[in-house]
Amino acid sequence: MYKLLNTLLAALLLMHGAAQAQTPQQALKTQKKVLLLMGTRFELVAVSEDEQLSNKAIEAGIAEIQRIEALISEWQPTSQTSAINRSAGGMAVSVDEELYELIRRSLRISELTGGAFDISWAAADKVWKFDGSMKTLPDSQTVTNSIRHIGYNKIQLIPETHSVYLQEQGMKIGFGAIGKGYAANRARDVMRKMGIRSGVVNAAGDLITWGKQADGQPWYIGIADPAEKDKVFSWLTADHTAIVTSGSYEKFAEIGGKRYAHIIDPRTGYPATGLKSVTIICPDAELADALATATMVLGREEGLYLINQLKGVECLMITDQDEMVTSENLHLHYYQNKPQPVKAAIPAKTSKM
Numbered sequence: 001m002y003k004l005l006n007t008l009l010a011a012l013l014l015m016h017g018a019a020q021a022q023t024p025q026q027a028l029k030t031q032k033k034v035l036l037l038m039g040t041r042f043e044l045v046a047v048s049e050d051e052q053l054s055n056k057a058i059e060a061g062i063a064e065i066q067r068i069e070a071l072i073s074e075w076q077p078t079s080q081t082s083a084i085n086r087s088a089g090g091m092a093v094s095v096d097e098e099l100y101e102l103i104r105r106s107l108r109i110s111e112l113t114g115g116a117f118d119i120s121w122a123a124a125d126k127v128w129k130f131d132g133s134m135k136t137l138p139d140s141q142t143v144t145n146s147i148r149h150i151g152y153n154k155i156q157l158i159p160e161t162h163s164v165y166l167q168e169q170g171m172k173i174g175f176g177a178i179g180k181g182y183a184a185n186r187a188r189d190v191m192r193k194m195g196i197r198s199g200v201v202n203a204a205g206d207l208i209t210w211g212k213q214a215d216g217q218p219w220y221i222g223i224a225d226p227a228e229k230d231k232v233f234s235w236l237t238a239d240h241t242a243i244v245t246s247g248s249y250e251k252f253a254e255i256g257g258k259r260y261a262h263i264i265d266p267r268t269g270y271p272a273t274g275l276k277s278v279t280i281i282c283p284d285a286e287l288a289d290a291l292a293t294a295t296m297v298l299g300r301e302e303g304l305y306l307i308n309q310l311k312g313v314e315c316l317m318i319t320d321q322d323e324m325v326t327s328e329n330l331h332l333h334y335y336q337n338k339p340q341p342v343k344a345a346i347p348a349k350t351s352k353m
């Protein structure tokens with residue numbers, strides 16, 4: 001662990017081979033597109049010999065993300081997720097197998113994390129405001145009432161009909177802490193099926209890579225100081241890897257001189273404390289997305305213990321005291337002469353769906 005002064009964590013996708021070295025045998029080219037999807041900034045990158053194929057694959061990846069948003073968004077009244085929420089306490093809702101399986105996996109992560117990750121947190125989404133409008137803390141009774149309808153064990157799955165039943169009126173599910181990771185996975189899968197050998201899908205801090213850059217080098221993910229976002233103090237190399245950062249420094253409420261993170265502990269109704277950011281590194285963006293949130297909620301000791309038990313999963317934390325803590329098998333690389341970033345740091349995930 002290392003002591004850092006005023007240093008936060010952000011994932012930075014570095015494509016430093018801008019003037020890509022190409023050979024007649026390789027002749028690889030990089031295409032990318034940045035746009036707003038699922039209420040946040042997405043960047044899709046494709047590397048191949050065929051520029052037209054890359055652009056088609058990127059558009060197919062975008063279409064897949066839009067399809068997923070229409071399925072899981074709690075903010076779109078036509079989505080199956082909204083139908084589940086409207087029927088809370090009334091009747092079970094039959095849904096597509098895809099959504100049913102996403103909910104089933106979410107419940108397994110809830111069990112793994114002791115409820116630190118819980119898609120039913122959405123029932124309390126009206127108590128805390130992180131848009132600058134909140135000037136006083138909610139009273140304790142309001143917070144207590146807000147968690148009455150939270151509880152992943154109140155979400156019933158009926159496998160025979162692929163139905164979902166929320167047992168209490170007032171319950172609500174939302175995928176803000178797992179949906180973008182799932183969408184990144186699916187966009188990658190679509191692009192790879194179309195023949196894209198290398199690429200990146202980055203959903204505002206939920207990032208997954210495969211293959212290498214056009215110049216043959218690995219994708220570099222830099223750990224940056226958001227106060228000086230063009231400076232990187234250490235590096236991760238990423239190959240078929242997801243890297244997801246969740247943090248309190250991009251979206252928070254400041255009340256009475258104290259900062260309250262936008263990440264709510266679904267077990268208490270209060271913002272998570274103790275950590276400024278968590279970065280999860282593992283092969284799966286969906287899992288990394290959920291674990292980043294859960295680890296922020298669990299805090300340094302419990303969160304580190306959990307991650308150290310999971311094979312193939314690593315994490316890097318920045319505490320409220322600006323101390324960097326890593327899981328047992330995470331190895332950072334420090335370089336004196338690495339090129340500077342060519343684009344701004346990717347923010348931690350903060351948006352709603």
